[in-house]
Amino acid sequence: MIFVTVKGTKVPALGFGTWQLVGAQCESAVEYALELGYRHIDTAQVYENEREVGEGLRASGVRRDELFVTTKIWTTHFTPHELERSAKESLVKLRMPHVDLLLLHWPNPHVPLAETLGALAHAKQLGLARHIGVSNFTVALIEDATKLCPEPLVCDQVEYHPYLDQAKVREACERNDMALVAYSPVAKGRIKNDETLKEIGRAHGKTPAQICLRWLVQQNVCAIPRTSRIERLSENIDIFDFVLSEEEMGQIFALGSAKSRLTDFGFAPKWD
């Protein structure tokens, strides 16, 4: 495993995303992921699986201090009192005294950002989270948030894969010493038949998904692929025994455009 170091904290570069995994399937996938060596697990209130994620973590027997666990506050809980209440509710579901990272899941223009960030920082000061950050924030929102937040923000979690050019957000994260965490890192499976990725994969004996994940971690980005298929869990973590050349990295960057976003909602901000 390699790590992304942000503000002095080491975050496992490859994590397991649990979006759309629920019930017993979620619990056993988390347990198996830990058995395979994953140590970074990502959940959210809105995924409705925090309880099962917690069960899977405990069933694995892996010590809590070896794990990096993230959850996210949904946008309807952004007023200060509500944020603290719902963060505590997440911890009850996960059955842990704190998470490693607590994120605002999406920006919410209906609650003043300074107020929400003050509440998020307060949650950290109360010990509910070791670190705090944001998700789905644009460059302008990152710049505002870093100025307004009383505590350091350690990451922006956004959609990122070879088809979506995120250079601007990546640069904003670098400028502000924040990690970029990539969700949907294999473009929801769309990379499977990509000729460029297949060709690079042949040279390394790897699959397009492995090439894609390696491309992300080589940029110092954390990737949190989600899968419900057990065999994919081991495929996705098998990316630490090869290195992409600069030329190969460039060939993959060339696949990106600003238009290939797969996750968008009416409430999303105006993307960069």
Ligand code: 1BO
């Ligand atoms: C609505 C969930 C998007 C990815 O976390």
